[in-house]
Amino acid sequence: MKKQILLAATVIFSIAVYGQSYSHNALRLGQNPYVATAALFSQTFYEGSARTSAMGNAFISLGGDVGALSINPASSGVYKYSEFSVTPSMVFAPSKTEYLSTSMSDLRNKPTLSSMGYISNLSSLNRGRNSSLSISFAVNRINDFNSRFSAKGTTAGSSWLGSVASGTNGTASSELDVTFEGDTYPYNIGLPWRNVLAWNSTLLDLLPGTNNEYIAATENLDGDYISIGGPLNQSFTRETMGNQTEILVNIGGRIGTKLFLGANIGIQALSYTDYQRYKESAQNPANFQTGFKYMDHTFRQSTNGIGLNAKLGVIFLPVAGLRLGATLTTPTIMSLTESWEEQMTSSITGLNPETMTLLSPLGEYSFGMVSPLKLGAGISYVFGRFAIISADVEGVAYNTTRLVKSENGNNAFTNENEDISKDFRFAKNIRLGAEVKPFKNIALRAGYSYYQNAEKSNPNDFSFISAGAGFNSNGGFFLDLSFQHRVAIKERLKLYQDYSGVGAPEGFLTSSANKLYVTFGFRF
Numbered sequence: 001m002k003k004q005i006l007l008a009a010t011v012i013f014s015i016a017v018y019g020q021s022y023s024h025n026a027l028r029l030g031q032n033p034y035v036a037t038a039a040l041f042s043q044t045f046y047e048g049s050a051r052t053s054a055m056g057n058a059f060i061s062l063g064g065d066v067g068a069l070s071i072n073p074a075s076s077g078v079y080k081y082s083e084f085s086v087t088p089s090m091v092f093a094p095s096k097t098e099y100l101s102t103s104m105s106d107l108r109n110k111p112t113l114s115s116m117g118y119i120s121n122l123s124s125l126n127r128g129r130n131s132s133l134s135i136s137f138a139v140n141r142i143n144d145f146n147s148r149f150s151a152k153g154t155t156a157g158s159s160w161l162g163s164v165a166s167g168t169n170g171t172a173s174s175e176l177d178v179t180f181e182g183d184t185y186p187y188n189i190g191l192p193w194r195n196v197l198a199w200n201s202t203l204l205d206l207l208p209g210t211n212n213e214y215i216a217a218t219e220n221l222d223g224d225y226i227s228i229g230g231p232l233n234q235s236f237t238r239e240t241m242g243n244q245t246e247i248l249v250n251i252g253g254r255i256g257t258k259l260f261l262g263a264n265i266g267i268q269a270l271s272y273t274d275y276q277r278y279k280e281s282a283q284n285p286a287n288f289q290t291g292f293k294y295m296d297h298t299f300r301q302s303t304n305g306i307g308l309n310a311k312l313g314v315i316f317l318p319v320a321g322l323r324l325g326a327t328l329t330t331p332t333i334m335s336l337t338e339s340w341e342e343q344m345t346s347s348i349t350g351l352n353p354e355t356m357t358l359l360s361p362l363g364e365y366s367f368g369m370v371s372p373l374k375l376g377a378g379i380s381y382v383f384g385r386f387a388i389i390s391a392d393v394e395g396v397a398y399n400t401t402r403l404v405k406s407e408n409g410n411n412a413f414t415n416e417n418e419d420i421s422k423d424f425r426f427a428k429n430i431r432l433g434a435e436v437k438p439f440k441n442i443a444l445r446a447g448y449s450y451y452q453n454a455e456k457s458n459p460n461d462f463s464f465i466s467a468g469a470g471f472n473s474n475g476g477f478f479l480d481l482s483f484q485h486r487v488a489i490k491e492r493l494k495l496y497q498d499y500s501g502v503g504a505p506e507g508f509l510t511s512s513a514n515k516l517y518v519t520f521g522f523r524f
Contacts, residue, residue, distance in 0.1 A: 034403055034416045035423070037303070039454045041244065041270060041334070042371040042401045044142040045462070046071055047114040049087045050517035054468025054482035055433025056447025058390040060378025061325030063260065063315055066117035066521075069250050070140040071392075072313035072327050072378070073262030076252030079121045079134050085478075085521030087115035092514045093147045097493060099507030100153020100234065108148035108239065114141045114517055119250075130257060136250035143244030145272050149509055151493065152235040156228050158502045160280050161216035161295060165204050166499035168195045168214045173206055193360040194297055197344035201358050202351060203295055217292040217348060218280065226500075230287025234505075235279045236495050242272035242303075260315040268307035268332055275300050278495065291349030298343045307334035307371070321382050323390075329374040331400075337366045367413070368404035372397040385437060392431040398424040398454035427452035443470040445482070463487040468517070480519040488512040 046057040048067025059068040063075030066085045093108045117138030168176070171191060176199040198204045199214075207213040207221070215221055220229045247269065252262035281294035309332040315325045341362045347355040373396075380390035399421050403413035411417070433447040451462040468482030493509040 032416060032419065034413060035419050037336075038369060038401045038403060038416070038420055039398070039424070040145075040272075041143075041303075041305075041336075041369060042398055043396075043451070043454055044244070045144075045451060045464075047087075047089070047141045047144070047515070047517075049085060049115045050468055050480035050482040050519035051443075051445065051470055053114070053484050053515070053517050054445035054447055054466050054470075054480070055388075055390065055435060056431045056449040056464065056466055058378065058380075058392045058431035058433035058447060058449070060313075060327055060376050060390075060392045061315055061323040061380040062378070062388070062390055063325070066119060066136075066138050067115045067140060067519075069117060069119075069136060069138045069248060069264065070142060070246050070266070070311075072315065072325055072376070073250050073264040073311050074252055074260040074313035074315045074325065075262065076119050076134040076136045076250050077132075077254045077260035077262050078315065079119050079252075080132070081523050082121045083119045083521060083523045085115070085117060085519055087113070087517055087519040089114040089515055089517045091144055091146050092516075093511070094513075095147070095149035095509065095511040097149055097151040097507060097509050099151040099493060099495075100155055100505050102151075102153040104150050104152060106148050106150045106237075108146050110144075110146045110241075112141065112144060112146075112243065113139070114515075115139065115519070131253065131255055133253045134251070136252065137248070138250065139245060139247050141243055141245050142268070143270075144515075145240045145242040145244075147511065147513070148237070148239040149511065150235070150237045151495065151507060151509075152233070153505065153507075154231050154233050154283070155505055156231045158499075158504050159216055159218040159228055159232060160234065160278055160297075160496045161198065161203055161218045162226075162228070162502065163496040163499040163504065164195055164198050165214040165216040165219070167192070167497075168199070168204060170212055171195075172212045173199070174211070176200070193342045194299075194344065197297075197342060197358045197360060198295075198346075201295075201344050201346040201356050202348055203344070203346045205290070217290040217295070217346070218282070218288065220289045229282070229289060229292065231283040233279075233281045233283060234495070236277065238274070238276045240272070240274050242270070244268060244270045244272075258317040262313045264311040264313075266309050266311060266332075268305075268309070268334065270303065270305040270307070270334070270336070272303040273300070274302075285349050291351075293347040293349055293354075294345075295347070296345040299340070300342075301338060301340040303336055303338045305334050305336035305369075307332040307369075309333070309371075321384075323378075323380045323382065325376075325378040325380075325392075327374075327376040329376075331373050332371040334369045334371065335366070336369055337364065339364045366405075370402045370404065372400045385440075387437065388433075388435040390433045392429075394429040394431075396427045396429065396454075398427055401454075423456055424454050425452070425456045427454060441472050441474070443472075445469065460489045460491060462489075476523040478519075478521045478523070480517075480521075482517045484515045484517070486513045 052067035063078040068075040378392040405412040470480040
C-alpha cells in the first residue's frame with residue numbers, strides 16, 4: 001500500500017532527470033515515478049580525472065589513471081610506480097525556458113569532488129621483474145544530479161488549481177477531510193497529497209448540489225459554465241541536487257609485458273533531492289468570485305541508497321603501439337529509501353485567517369533495484385611518446401533493470417518491471433579520445449562521448465565534448481585541467497496536465513551543463 005501512496009503523491013511530478021546534471025529535466029507528466037527512478041539511477045556518466053574527462057573517458061584500453069579505475073580495473077596493472085591524485089571540479093548547469101511568451105534563464109553552480117585515489121605498486125612477484133601487482137583505493141563520481149530551471153508567465157486560459165480540481169472529481173469530500181495523526185497516512189483513497197492539501201486549505205470547493213465534483217478557487221461559475229476568473233501569474237522552479245559515487249577497492253597486475261588484469265569491488269553511494277515549487281497568483285483578486293489572491297505549493301523528495309557490484313578488466317598489447325581492452329561489470333544491487341513531503345499555502349480575500357499553510361506528513365518507502373550488466377571494449381594506438389588515439393564502445397542492457405520489493409509474498413513492482421522490459425533498450429555508448437605532446441612535459445587532449453538514452457521513447461541522447469591540457473614535472477608532480485560541455489537538449493515543457501477539455505500551456509526547456517576539472521597528483 002505504501003508504494004501506491006507514494007505513486008499517487010508523486011505521479012504528477014514524475015520526471016526523467018538523467019545523470020550528471022546534464023539532463024533531460026522537463027516534467028514527464030503521468031510517467032510512473034518508479035520507471036523514471038530506474039532510468040535515472042541505472043545510467044552512469046563517468047567523470048574521472050581531468051585527463052580521462054578531457055579524452056572523453058575513452059580509457060578501456062589505456063588505463064594508467066586513478067580516474068580510469070572505474071572504467072577498467074586493469075588500469076592499475078599498467079602502473080610501474082605508486083600514485084596519489086585528487087580531482088576537484090565545478091559544475092555550471094545553465095537552462096533556459098520559454099513559457100507563456102516569457103523567456104527565463106537559470107543556472108546552478110556546485111563545487112564537487114570527481115575523483116580521488118591511491119594506487120600502490122607493490123614489489124615484483126617471485127616470477128621476476130616482468131610481473132607486478134598493484135592495490136588501489138579510489139572514489140570516482142559516476143553521476144551528478146545538480147540542475148535548476150525556472151519558468152513563469154501569465155494566462156487567463158487555464159490554471160494549475162483547475163487541473164487539481166478536475167483530478168479530484170469523483171472523490172467524496174468527506175474522504176478529503178484530514179485529521180493528522182503523527183506521520184500516519186490519514187486516508188486510503190490514493191489521491192496525490194496536493195489534492196488533499198488544496199481541499200483543506202480552501203483552494204477547492206464543491207460544485208452546487210454535489211458531494212464529489214469540484215471547482216478551483218481560480219475558477220468562476222456562471223450557471224453550468226466554469227472559466228478562469230482573470231489573468232493568473234504562474235511561476236515554477238525545479239532544482240535537483242546530489243550525486244552517485246563509486247567507492248572501490250582494486251587489485252591489478254601485469255603478467256609479462258603484454259597482459260594486464262584487474263578487478264574491482266565497488267560500493268555505490270547515492271544521494272538525490274528533487275525540489276519543486278509552483279505558485280499561482282491573481283493579478284486582480286476582485287476578478288475572482290472566491291477572492292483568490294495566491295497559492296504556493298512545494299514538493300520535496302529525497303532518495304538515499306547504497307549499492308554493490310564487481311568489475312573485471314583486461315588490457316592486452318598484441319603488437320607495439322596497439323592496445324586492446326575489455327571490461328565486464330556485474331549488475332549493481334542497490335537498496336534505496338525515498339522520503340517526501342508537500343506543503344500548500346493559500347491566500348483568499350475575506351477569509352479568517354486570510355492565509356494558511358498546511359504540510360503533509362513525511363512519507364517514506366524503501367525498495368531495491370538491480371541495475372544492468374555492462375560490457376565494454378576499447379582500442380587505442382600509442383605513437384611513441386608523441387600521441388595517443390583511443391575509442392571505447394559500451395553495451396548496457398537497460399531493459400533488464402529490475403525494481404524489487406516484497407509485499408505479501410509478491411514483488412510490488414511487477415507492472416513497473418514489465419514497463420521497463422518493454423520500454424527500455426539495450427543501449428550503446430561510444431567514447432573517443434586523443435592526446436598530443438608537443439613538448440616533453442606538456443600534453444594537449446580532446447574527447448567526445450555519446451550515451452544512448454535508456455528509454456526507447458525518449459529521443460534525447462547525451463553528447464559530451466571535452467578538451468584539456470596536462471603538465472608533468474620531472475619530480476613526480478603532475479597537474480591536469482579539462483573542460484567538458486554537454487550538448488544542449490531542447491524539450492517540451494508542461495507544468496500540469498490538460499483537464500476537462502482545457503489545454504495546459506506548453507513551452508520549451510533548453511538545458512546544458514559544463515564542468516571544469518583540476519587534477520593534482522604525485523607519483524613516487
